Amino acid sequence: MIGYHYFDVRLKFRDFDKVELTPIYFRGCVLNSLEKFFGEIGGKTSLDIVKFSVEQRRVVFRVPEEFYKRIHTVITLIGHYQEVPCHFQVLKTSKTPLDFEKYFIGEDKGEEA
Template sequence: MIRHHYFDVQLKFRDFDSVVLTPVFFRGCVQNSLERFFGEIGGRTNLEIIKFSVQHRRVVFRVPQEFYERARAAITLIGQYQEVPCHFQVLKTSKTPLDFEKDGDNENCEESS
């Protein structure tokens, strides 16, 4: 049985109006950071997006437990999203599922697979 680790991440941009925030672009940004810092092995991390909110600029995703440390490091080292300066803030991590809707941020949240 594969164990997972969950992340609740808020994305902060210098100029939000100039980016297209989608689950696919977010995943690609994290995968690129993993490849840049950890090589080919880091880029093959199975990152699954659980929740995604453009309005709140938040993402809940999970990775296999073995990639927790690499994923955490790669996220904190991201400095650009679509060439726009940004910062990804890890709000919470957990070995059990996270859901930012439970925190009262449920307006316009989308489920993603």
């Protein structure tokens, strides 16, 4: 049985109007960065989007537990999304499924309201 690790990530952009935030582009950004930092591993890693919100600029995804440390490292090092400066903030990680509505950080409500 494969164990998984879940990530709740918020994306912060310098200029959000210049990006197209989609699950496919997000996944590609993470996997490309994984390949850039660690080599060919990016193409062999499963990254499943569990929850995605353009309005909240948040993503919950899961990866096999064996890639947890590498993915966590890559997420914190990503500085661009579609060539726009950005920051990927890991809000929470867990070995059990996450739902960002349950883990809504107080300051987010003001930003997204």
